[in-house]
Amino acid sequence: MSEETEDILNMVESLRVTSAAPEKCLDRILGFLLVEQNEDDLDRALETAVEKGMLGDLYDIITHTSDGALCKVIQILAELGKTESIREPCVIQGFIPILLQYLQSNDITMATQACRALGNICFENDFGRNAVDEHDGILLLLKLLREHVKTTEEGADRLRTIACGFLLNVTNTHDNLMQKAVDGGALDVLDEYIKYHLQDHGLCNMVLLTLGSFIDSEICRQKFLESSLLSTIVGLLDTQTGEVYQETVLDLLINLSEWDEVKDLLAENSLSNNLIKIIQVNQGKLDPDSQQLIKMASDLLILLLTGDKGAETMFANGEGPLFIESVKWLEEEDSRLQMSAVLAIGNFARNDNHCQRLVEEGIVEQLLEILKCHRDHEADMTLQHAILSALRNLAIPARNKPVLLMAGVLDTVLLLTSSETMAVVFKLLGVLRMLVDGQETAALQLGTDRGFVDRLVGWCDVDEHAGVQGEGTRLLASLVKNGRSVELMRNVIKCQGIPPLVVMVSSEHLVMQNEALVALTLICSSVLDEAALPLKQSELTETISSLLGNKSTLPEILCNTLTLTRTLCNAVSQTPPTTLSCKLLACAGRATDIQQSLKEEIMTSGIVDIARQLSCHDEDRVREAANTFLAILDESTLER
Incomplete structure (x- = not known):
């Protein structure tokens, strides 16, 4: 048995023997609890004492005395409540309703010690909190807090701080008590405490900590907005003593x-x-x-x-x-x-008018200089990410795009194409997509660069980052749309860019579906001879059939899918049978065979039957697109 355990057991035994006049024994126990000693040894000693019936002895005294011993027992309970394993036994022993009664004591010291004991027992202890709830403890606590807003007698300042600490401990993460406290006007009381006691740093910090717990809960959101607390908290930064509260206030405002x-x-x-x-x-x-x-x-x-x-x-x-x-x-x-x-x-650049002003102020050049200085270090990836985000926003307004290109944004951000950080790549692709939108020269610069397109197609297949995958395919489609160059399209085909575009057609996002359909339609109308094989291998026919046959496919997608299908079939019909100059395959005849095979797949896949059904669609534009497609097929059949 440790020395600490032996000491406390002796004191408890003496308490039993002298229970008729326990003050001296209680003083000895208090002295033992308050003296600085090893925390683990103290906890073990107290746990043993509780096992030996210490709490029962204290309960007998607190329920059968009305003299000075009472306050000492409550103070002992406050000290015992610091030990986690003793909190529930205190609740089981029945101390909660007794301690709650003494919150209304006219003796400030008694009320303070009762608050301490309750606050410590309820710390991270829902068993204790529920007991407080059962006995309307929140209402009693709020009454105490209100009564002492302006009290000036000795000890009132400490009582206010301890009572706020009890409010914090009893409501923290406990929704029912939090709701009762908010409904009971706790926020208004705390607001008053800050206003009346600005110079009491300990109290104000405790109030701010308590508010921090409250605002972590959805329960008090509306009540908080209805109170004047927000202006009170912000006002703390304007006061002469505001520096004392700066960190706590900032933490609170960040959460808010x-x-x-x-x-x-x-x-x-x-x-x-x-x-x-x-x-x-x-x-x-x-x-x-x-x-x-x-x-x-x-x-x-x-x-x-x-x-x-x-x-x-x-x-x-x-x-x-x-x-x-x-x-x-x-x-x-x-x-x-x-x-x-x-x-x-x-963030300023989320507004088009702001973007124009920012560009006029020379912000782009400053951002580029910073980026050049931080492009080679992985440790700077957060800054790279932030700069790319800003440049992307600045590049959104159409009038800004030529200005950014003239400033060298395209060449500068391309320095980051070697980055292995997917978050940076994601933002990089976003910048590039904004820059090439409506800018043919920029699209051609990127789209005819074999090394870049190879890298881009690789990003289209990055499974570990859906954002990079999506932005990659969108940029690929954008290059085709904005470049509109046969050389560019052939480069995309050679770099295996067809499969990701076909996959993109089945995207769950309408915008991405449309972008892919437009790109594929342009490719089919311009370089079908070289695109036929990868289109066939990418199962384009199955994708088209699935989209057209799905009753939930939107009219806009139906129209664009029919346009793609019509363009493909029309291109095959207009292809000379023997004079193709085939660079992708061994001979012109073989290229023609693949194009013809692709068309036959469409003819035999059920797509024609679906198109006939769509010719009776509720939407005029869908009916028109379906009939135009069917007419093309009829013409090619007659020519044959």
């Missing part, structure tokens, strides 16, 4: 910014100016606390920008403080601020 409604509200007040000031004050400081504040403030600014109103409000026609600071941060050596600047630019 996950709600879109709150995000927009925060973007409309002075918060962004306060955040910029925090960054400026700590800029250049290397200590962990300053760096953490810079990170949290910049993270929060970016979160605000992702809201519907945030980017518009903080851009302010290019005059917003955050936009002005972001331009400066692009030139900062501090990598965190540079990253924040790039992310801010990317």
Whole structure:
């Protein structure tokens, strides 16, 4: 038996012997509990004492005395509640309803110790929380908190802090008690505590921690928005003592910014100016606390920008403080601020008018310079990703595309084609797709580059990243559509680009289906001689049949699929029988045979019968497309 265990057992035994006048024994036990000692040894000693009936002895005293011993027992229970294994035994012994009664004590010390005991017993202990719930403990606690909002007598400040701690421990992750606390007006009480006791740092920090627990729950969202807490919390950053609360407030606001409604509200007040000031004050400081504040403030600014109103409000026609600071941060050596600047630019660039202003301000050239400096390091992939995201957004407006191409964006981002980081590749493909949209010269530059198209087709088959796969095939289709060059299309065929385009036709996304159908239609109308074999091997006929025969296929897809089928059959009909110049196969006759075989597959696959059914479709455009296809077949049959 350890020395600690022996000591506490002796004290408990003495308590039993002198139960009629237990004060001195209780003082000895308190002294034992409060003295600094090894935590594990203390826990084991207390567990043994509880097994030997210590809680029963304390229960007898607390239920049969009304003198000074009472407060000491409650204080002992508060200390015992720190040991996890003793919390449930305290509940089983029946202490919860007794302790709740003493929350209403006129003796501030008694009420404080009752709060301590209840708070410790309920810490991460749903058994204790449920017991509090059964005895309407939340209502009693809220009554206590209200009564002492402005109390000035000695000990009231500590009581307020301890009571808030009890509220935190009893409601944290407990939905039923959280709901009762919110319905009972807990948020308004906590708001009052901050307003009246701003100088009490311990209390305000406890209130903020409690609020942090509340806002993690969906339960209090609407009540929170209805209260004035948001402006109160933000207002803390404007106070002279605001520095004390900065980290806690920022953490709270970051969590709040996950709600879109709150995000927009925060973007409309002075918060962004306060955040910029925090960054400026700590800029250049290397200590962990300053760096953490810079990170949290910049993270929060970016979160605000992702809201519907945030980017518009903080851009302010290019005059917003955050936009002005972001331009400066692009030139900062501090990598965190540079990253924040790039992310801010990317979010500002979600608006076409903003994009034009950003391009006029020379932001593109700055982004390219940063990218060139960070293109060779895998460690910089987060920055690469952010820059590519910004460039993609800037490249969306049609009027910006030629400007970005003239600035050298295409050649610069192509330096990243060797990246093995799929997140970077995903953004790279997005930039390229935006750049070539409507830009024939750019499409030709990429589409006729054998090395690039080989790499692109490889990305179309990346199973581990669906985003890269999707963007890859979309870029491939876009090159065909925007380049409209026989040389480009032949390059795509040689690089095995037909299979991913056929697969893309069956995409679950309407836009991707259409893009693939348009690309394949262009290829069939221009270079079917070289495309016939890979189209046949990719089971294009089965794909067409499946789409046309599916009753859920949208009219637009039906029309484009029929156009592709008609184009293919028409191209075969117009192909001279013996004069083909075949570069893909051994002889012209063989190429013609494959094209003819592809057409015969269509004729015998049931597609013609489906087309006849579609000629009676409810939609005019589908009927017209089906009849046009059938007419082409009839003409080719007559010619034969």
